[in-house]
Amino acid sequence: MHTCELPLSGHLRQLADAGLTRQRRRLDSPVAPHVRVEGQEMLAFASNDYLGLAAHPEIIAALAQGARDWGAGSGASHLVSGHLTAHATLERRLAEFTGFERCLGFSTGYLANLAVTPTLAAGRDDAIFADRLNHASLIDAARLSRARQHRYPHGDMAALERLLARSTAKNKVIVSDAVFSMDGDLAPLCDLFQLAERFDAWLVIDDAHGFGVLGTEGRGSLAHCGLPVHPRILLMATLGKAAGVGGAFVAGSALAIEYLLQKARSYIFTTAQPPAIAVAATKSLEIIQRDEARRVHLRALIQQLRAGCATLPWRLLPSETAIQPLLLGENEQALALSQQLWQRGLWVAAIRPPTVPPGTARLRISLSAAHSEEDVARLVRALRELA
Numbered sequence: 001m002h003t004c005e006l007p008l009s010g011h012l013r014q015l016a017d018a019g020l021t022r023q024r025r026r027l028d029s030p031v032a033p034h035v036r037v038e039g040q041e042m043l044a045f046a047s048n049d050y051l052g053l054a055a056h057p058e059i060i061a062a063l064a065q066g067a068r069d070w071g072a073g074s075g076a077s078h079l080v081s082g083h084l085t086a087h088a089t090l091e092r093r094l095a096e097f098t099g100f101e102r103c104l105g106f107s108t109g110y111l112a113n114l115a116v117t118p119t120l121a122a123g124r125d126d127a128i129f130a131d132r133l134n135h136a137s138l139i140d141a142a143r144l145s146r147a148r149q150h151r152y153p154h155g156d157m158a159a160l161e162r163l164l165a166r167s168t169a170k171n172k173v174i175v176s177d178a179v180f181s182m183d184g185d186l187a188p189l190c191d192l193f194q195l196a197e198r199f200d201a202w203l204v205i206d207d208a209h210g211f212g213v214l215g216t217e218g219r220g221s222l223a224h225c226g227l228p229v230h231p232r233i234l235l236m237a238t239l240g241k242a243a244g245v246g247g248a249f250v251a252g253s254a255l256a257i258e259y260l261l262q263k264a265r266s267y268i269f270t271t272a273q274p275p276a277i278a279v280a281a282t283k284s285l286e287i288i289q290r291d292e293a294r295r296v297h298l299r300a301l302i303q304q305l306r307a308g309c310a311t312l313p314w315r316l317l318p319s320e321t322a323i324q325p326l327l328l329g330e331n332e333q334a335l336a337l338s339q340q341l342w343q344r345g346l347w348v349a350a351i352r353p354p355t356v357p358p359g360t361a362r363l364r365i366s367l368s369a370a371h372s373e374e375d376v377a378r379l380v381r382a383l384r385e386l387a
């Protein structure tokens with residue numbers, strides 16, 4: 001081993017000793033509930049393909065047609081020469097769908113989040129107020145800013161109010177997941193908005209897990225909570241989860257979006273996503289809007305799982321979304337249960353620190369409209385046997 005590698009091998013050993021080594025599984029078939037994983041047939045509860053659109057024939061056809069019409073790559077960043085009609089169409093449809101004045105497309109949700117917070121709160125006299133359980137991409141976004149950082153306990157509006165009341169910052173930005181990715185619960189969006197109004201702050205909402213799933217026609221968490229579209233809200237959502245494709249967008253007032261377009265480094269300094277992806281995402285949006293049956297079925301599966309798990313020794317965290325976390329506590333327990341399920345042909349990811357706080361390791365059961373009632377019944381049966 002080369003001497004520069006020595007500290008790395010030490011850190012890897014520490015991870016292994018703490019039961020925190022991560023492993024990739026290789027899929028030998030497209031994303032779906034029934035998949036072949038490294039040669040083995042598995043029933044998966046592990047993807048974020050909440051509506052079962054990742055392998056939808058109309059979206060696949062749109063992707064292929066998009067490549068024939070627009071080529072494979074965009075050739076440049078949006079501001080240089082990589083902004084094609086396919087991207088512009090997707091942005092316009094997303095604006096119509098979300099009700100915001102304007103949208104800006106990104107290659108990933110990670111990049112979209114990096115664009116928003118550090119651009120709105122850039123300087124030392126600005127301040128960011130973030131829920132402690134926010135997604136890593138929102139945490140990394142805050143790190144890119146020179147603004148003062150405040151993190152409030154998960155969902156604690158009284159704590160947030162105290163922090164805002166004390167702050168003398170020039171620009172204040174409140175940042176929160178709408179649906180928390182490892183807990184499945186909803187942020188108190190109306191309370192967040194009221195505080196943003198009272199203290200004249202921006203409200204940045206990451207709806208990665210609500211978009212497509214919640215609200216009328218899948219318009220997302222803001223619609224689900226009855227929050228009106230407002231210029232002080234910036235909404236981000238990814239198109240790689242319920243939409244089943246990839247990419248992401250930020251929606252907001254025309255002014256705020258123009259500001260991001262001019263200033264956000266993770267928008268400006270990266271190649272625009274392949275235009276065919278935008279064509280596929282536009283088709284996905286159409287299906288999200290028209291196919292209410294997928295959301296109805298998903299909601300029924302959520303009820304079925306929750307009823308089936310009620311008598312287990314482990315607790316399902318309170319969640320009305322497709323993310324249903326089963327709390328185990330210790331890392332080894334979560335890993336062991338995940339492995340026992342795996343041996344029975346069931347794939348449910350064990351989530352451990354640093355993704356979740358120490359002592360709260362869990363199985364993240366992820367439901368999809370592509371699951372059948374029998375799929376969920378099989379998982380419940382296995383959990384009961386293993387309990």
Ligand SMILES: Cc1ncc(COP(=O)(O)O)c(C=O)c1O
Pocket residue numbers: 107108109110111113135137177181206208209238239240247248
């Ligand atoms: C809450 C949340 N925000 C942002 C992202 C990043 O989105 P993307 O996967 O499109 O980069 C994810 C997951 O990946 C997420 O769970």
